[in-house]
Amino acid sequence: MTSETKTARTLQGVVASNGMEKSIVVSIERTLKHPKYKKFIRKSTKVMAHDADNLAGVGDKVTISECKPISKNKTWMLVSVDNKAAL
Numbered sequence: 001m002t003s004e005t006k007t008a009r010t011l012q013g014v015v016a017s018n019g020m021e022k023s024i025v026v027s028i029e030r031t032l033k034h035p036k037y038k039k040f041i042r043k044s045t046k047v048m049a050h051d052a053d054n055l056a057g058v059g060d061k062v063t064i065s066e067c068k069p070i071s072k073n074k075t076w077m078l079v080s081v082d083n084k085a086a087l
Helices: none
Strands: 010-017 023-033 040-050 061-066 074-083
Touching (some): 010 074
Antiparallel strands (some): 061 074
């Protein structure tokens, strides 16, 4: 057997909510091309991420990575806060 090291996926998104203790909701936008009309469409996905130190605020750009399930809905964790939102 060969041992292969898998790296966790990382994504960037914007914090949509931080009302919970040690959790944030991150909105991730992606673009895809419509198969028939060839127009680019924006789609967004919301995922919950673990924020142990409560660093991220609403509107911040963050980087999250996959991890083992922390709870029923949290399978991502905060890696870094890239840009703080202007208040």
